[in-house]
Amino acid sequence: MTPDQPEAPALPDVVVPYGDTRGDGMVQLSFTLPLPHGKIAEGAAQQLANRMGMDPALVVHAKPIGPGFTFVVVYGRVHHHVDVAQVKVVERDYPLLTPREVNAVVKETLQRRLVVVGACIGTDAHTVGIDAILNIKGFAGEKGLEYYRELRVVNLGAQVSVPDLVARAEAERADAVLVSQVVTQRDAHLLNTREMSAAFREAFPDDRRPWLIVGGPRFDELMADELGVDRVFARGTTPGEVASYLAHRLRTREAAS
Structure with a gap:
């Protein structure tokens, strides 16, 4: 911890949600029911919320979103707590570096530019995520990987087949x-990732296989080993985090050699 960083507050042992006053257990839940908008839909939403452990539960918003469908927001109390010691997450285990620092690590370690190939695989046509990380305009006020002098970025775009990516x-x-x-x-992101991982492990020996990194809003960062990839990034990841991770992997590999 550097002198200008404030000390993080101590975490409580047990936490419960609150909406109006601390410790009241109030939560807000939204979902869609395949029912036409009306009293039956609202009653069904309330009953579902009760069965999910919300008691009391109040339907505070309901509106039709198409023939036979109702979007509902329920506000109510839950009677559960969370033991913070049992919460499992993937903490960042590497320092965040500036672009200049990342470039220095790559230049010193590789003596060449580090090559990054990016794509959306399968039928996924949503390039906003991969573009946010790779394109020079970047995301969240940070330049994308194309901005880094010592990185060579190849963005293949959307709907790339796994064989073509390999x-x-x-x-x-x-x-x-x-x-x-x-x-x-239908868990398409998980199926596609497993297919990609298997294809790369078949095509490359372990010492030549590129690092496999996946990201998206519905990924669980704890699933990297299960999916056969080196790292999973969830929603909100910035280009600087990815670049710093690549520099970290380079340093780790260099230290092990």
Whole structure:
């Protein structure tokens, strides 16, 4: 901790949600029911909320969103607590670096530019995620990886098949492959990621396989091992976090060699 960083407040052992006053257990929940808008839909929403542990539960908003469908917001009390010691998350285990620092690490370690290949795979046509990380305009006030002098970025865009991604990564001699998945219906993001991981592990020996990094709003960062990738980034990830991770991996590999 540097002198200008304030000390983080101590976490409580147990927490409960609150809406009006601390500790009241009040939460807000929204969902859609396949029922036409009306009293039956609101009654069904309240009963569902009760069965989910909200008691009392009050329907505070309901509106039709199409023939036979109702969007509902329920406000009510839950009677559960969370043991903070049992919360499992992936903490960032590497320092955030500036673009200049990342460039210095790459130049010193590789003696060449680090090659990053990015894509949206399968039928996913949503490039907003991969573009936010790769494009020079970036995201959240940070420049994308194209801005980094010592990184060479190849953005393949959307709807890239896994075989094409593997072939392009091999042709470009990629050090890292970044995949964004926004479409998540029927766990498509998980199926596509597992397919990608298996294909890369079949095509590359372990010592030549590029780092596999996936990201998207519905990914669980704890699932990296299960999905067969090196890192999972969830929603809100910035280009600087990804660039710093790549520099961290380079340093780790250099130290192990």
